[in-house]
Amino acid sequence: MTIGFIGLGIMGKPMAANLMKAGYRLVVHDVARDRLREALANGAELGTSPADVAARSELMITMLPNSPHVREVALGAHGIVEGARRGAILIDMSSIAPATSREVAAVLAAKGVEMLDAPVSGGEPKAVDGTLAIMVGGKPEVFDQVKDLLLKMGSSAVLCGGIGSGNVTKLANQIIVALNIAAMSEALVLATKVGVKPETVFNAIKGGLAGSTVLNAKAPMVLDGNFRPGFRIELHIKDLQNAIDTAREAGVPIPLTSQVMEMMQALKQDGKAGQDHSGLVQFYEKLAGVQARR
Amino acid sequence: MTIGFIGLGIMGKPMAANLMKAGYRLVVHDVARDRLREALANGAELGTSPADVAARSELMITMLPNSPHVREVALGAHGIVEGARRGAILIDMSSIAPATSREVAAVLAAKGVEMLDAPVSGGEPKAVDGTLAIMVGGKPEVFDQVKDLLLKMGSSAVLCGGIGSGNVTKLANQIIVALNIAAMSEALVLATKVGVKPETVFNAIKGGLAGSTVLNAKAPMVLDGNFRPGFRIELHIKDLQNAIDTAREAGVPIPLTSQVMEMMQALKQDGKAGQDHSGLVQFYEKLAGVQARR
Numbered sequence: 001m002t003i004g005f006i007g008l009g010i011m012g013k014p015m016a017a018n019l020m021k022a023g024y025r026l027v028v029h030d031v032a033r034d035r036l037r038e039a040l041a042n043g044a045e046l047g048t049s050p051a052d053v054a055a056r057s058e059l060m061i062t063m064l065p066n067s068p069h070v071r072e073v074a075l076g077a078h079g080i081v082e083g084a085r086r087g088a089i090l091i092d093m094s095s096i097a098p099a100t101s102r103e104v105a106a107v108l109a110a111k112g113v114e115m116l117d118a119p120v121s122g123g124e125p126k127a128v129d130g131t132l133a134i135m136v137g138g139k140p141e142v143f144d145q146v147k148d149l150l151l152k153m154g155s156s157a158v159l160c161g162g163i164g165s166g167n168v169t170k171l172a173n174q175i176i177v178a179l180n181i182a183a184m185s186e187a188l189v190l191a192t193k194v195g196v197k198p199e200t201v202f203n204a205i206k207g208g209l210a211g212s213t214v215l216n217a218k219a220p221m222v223l224d225g226n227f228r229p230g231f232r233i234e235l236h237i238k239d240l241q242n243a244i245d246t247a248r249e250a251g252v253p254i255p256l257t258s259q260v261m262e263m264m265q266a267l268k269q270d271g272k273a274g275q276d277h278s279g280l281v282q283f284y285e286k287l288a289g290v291q292a293r294r
Numbered sequence: 295m296t297i298g299f300i301g302l303g304i305m306g307k308p309m310a311a312n313l314m315k316a317g318y319r320l321v322v323h324d325v326a327r328d329r330l331r332e333a334l335a336n337g338a339e340l341g342t343s344p345a346d347v348a349a350r351s352e353l354m355i356t357m358l359p360n361s362p363h364v365r366e367v368a369l370g371a372h373g374i375v376e377g378a379r380r381g382a383i384l385i386d387m388s389s390i391a392p393a394t395s396r397e398v399a400a401v402l403a404a405k406g407v408e409m410l411d412a413p414v415s416g417g418e419p420k421a422v423d424g425t426l427a428i429m430v431g432g433k434p435e436v437f438d439q440v441k442d443l444l445l446k447m448g449s450s451a452v453l454c455g456g457i458g459s460g461n462v463t464k465l466a467n468q469i470i471v472a473l474n475i476a477a478m479s480e481a482l483v484l485a486t487k488v489g490v491k492p493e494t495v496f497n498a499i500k501g502g503l504a505g506s507t508v509l510n511a512k513a514p515m516v517l518d519g520n521f522r523p524g525f526r527i528e529l530h531i532k533d534l535q536n537a538i539d540t541a542r543e544a545g546v547p548i549p550l551t552s553q554v555m556e557m558m559q560a561l562k563q564d565g566k567a568g569q570d571h572s573g574l575v576q577f578y579e580k581l582a583g584v585q586a587r588r
Contacts, residue, residue: 098488121499121502121503122502133498133501133502135498135499137490156501158494158497158498160490160491160494160495160498161489161490161491161494162489164488165489165490165494168484168485168488168489168490168495169485169490169494169495169498169499171481171484171485172481172482172484172485172490172495172499172504173481173498173499173502173503173504174504175477175480175481175484176474176477176478176481176499176504176506176509177503177504178477179473179474179476179477179480179550180470180473180474180477180504180506182473182550183469183470183472183473183474183477183550184470186469186473186548186549186550186551187465187466187467187469187470188466189546190462190465190466190469190537190540190541190544190546190548191462191463191465191466193544193545193546194392194458194462194540194544194546195455195456195458195459195462196454196455196459196462196463196466197454197455200452200454200455200459200463201454201462201463201466203452204427204429204452204454204463204467205415205429205463205466205467205470207427207450208415208416208427208467208507209415209467209471209507209508209511210466210467210468210470210471210474210507210508211506211507212470212474212505212506212507212508212509213502213503213504213505213506214503214504214506215470215506217503243484246484246488247484250484250487250488250582251487251582251583252483252484252487252488252578252581252582253578253581253582254480254484255480255553256473256476256477256480256550256553256554257480259549259550259553260550284546284547287546287547288544288545288546288547289545
């Protein structure tokens with residue numbers, strides 16, 4: 001089977017590499033030609049446009065920054081919709097707004113093209129290792145067709161519901177991660193300001209009900225003042241904006257998410273958008289006039 | 295050694311019972327005489343007032359609802375300060391404002407009485423089992439004297455810093471727990487409203503960075519609509535108020551904690567103060583017009 005792969009950025013490149021290692025033939029495309037060098041050197045063929053990629057593939061994978069890029073690549077001029085064969089499948093693995101997944105899927109369906117939304121979590125290291133967690137939305141029979149393929153890139157692939165459900169699940173994940181980082185920040189900065197060592201607090205509470213993967217992964221970064229990404233604040237801002245848009249459209253208040261969004265925007269204004277999202281603690285530290293360090 | 299034990303409520307009663315099982319002689323006191331029945335039947339002696347308890351003990355333990363009760367029992371009429379011997383130790387195991395711990399300790403110190411604040415986490419089941427997590431503030435040499443005794447009631451006892459530090463650590467714990475519950479609620483209600491099953495979301499994300507002890511312990515309660523405590527909303531309100539007071543005094547903004555406090559107050563107005571704190575999800579459910587159930 002020939003797979004079209006569009007978007008070979010930080011995530012897409014290692015994901016495409018894992019598919020090639022697994023023996024799939026790839027037709028690749030990216031707006032930045034230099035991102036294709038490695039894939040082409042390893043035997044991938046060049047697709048000159050998304051339409052060209054689609055015309056030469058039974059199955060397409062997109063891994064793009066956000067909703068507008070997916071809409072453009074799928075539905076824009078020389079887009080997938082112009083080249084795709086009837087019966088082909090698009091797996092969009094980008095993290096985007098669920099509403100865009102549904103919108104693109106509806107246009108493709110009218111051309112006889114199936115679509116799954118399949119955003120991932122785990123970041124670059126797990127993309128390289130092929131151990132991403134993949135959250136999928138779409139028809140069960142389409143999911144069944146591609147599950148083995150997805151497991152060349154991830155260690156799990158879970159069907160969460162109809163089209164858009166993968167991105168809804170991803171947004172739920174990102175909401176919890178952002179708020180758990182804020183929770184840790186609020187608690188550690190308060191303790192520090194009233195004279196208790198944040199490392200002591202961390203060690204005292206991590207085994208109880210306050211324990212979390214965020215606390216275990218991110219408190220040590222806070223204590224060391226090490227905000228090298230990891231997952232960048234600017235990417236979390238993108239996800240929270242998609243969550244806020246989705247919530248507004250659905251009529252669900254998400255007041256804490258909105259407030260953490262404001263904190264991340266403040267950090268962006270401070271030039272910290274490229275830091276790991278654990279750098280959120282600095283919003284509190286600046287206001288409190290203390291640092292929650294060892 | 296004779297231990298004075300004041301406050302035999304839901305937590306104090308099993309804690310006192312564990313000390314008696316360990317062979318300590320107890321002098322007990324509570325404003326509600328019926329709470330003493332079991333301890334007296336098991337051989338504890340009756341103290342007629344906190345001062346009387348203090349006069350007959352080398353070491354006193356208090357387990358009371360909140361700061362005003364500790365202040366009254368320690369410093370009020372017929373309080374501990376009136377009866378305590380020089381060289382005695384008060385271990386206040388109540389969850390109260392750190393400022394009150396420091397205030398009471400200062401008055402007692404002038405009478406030659408040492409004090410530790412030693413709030414616990416784990417709730418009634420762990421109080422019964424003697425497996426509480428005990429967070430301690432005070433002098434290291436005083437902590438060393440009583441650590442073995444504390445371990446008759448808990449599975450861990452950690453010195454977090456000077457007097458008040460146990461309660462600061464407990465407040466940090468309670469902030470994180472409250473916000474992690476709110477994070478889970480915001481995410482699950484949003485997903486439900488946009489048509490993804492909350493149980494699917496839970497299962498898809500619990501193994502990743504969004505995973506937490508709160509998610510594992512409380513998401514199943516939400517999915518079942520089972521809000522039997524556990525830890526009651528009214529008690530979490532008490533802890534958050536102490537956190538907010540402490541933060542205000544220290545000059546630290548804790549905006550998310552304040553917002554969750556408002557949510558819990560809204561639930562209290564709805565008659566839900568006696569429910570488990572996971573019942574917080576109902577704040578979101580009411581506004582969104584959906585329930586995040588199986």
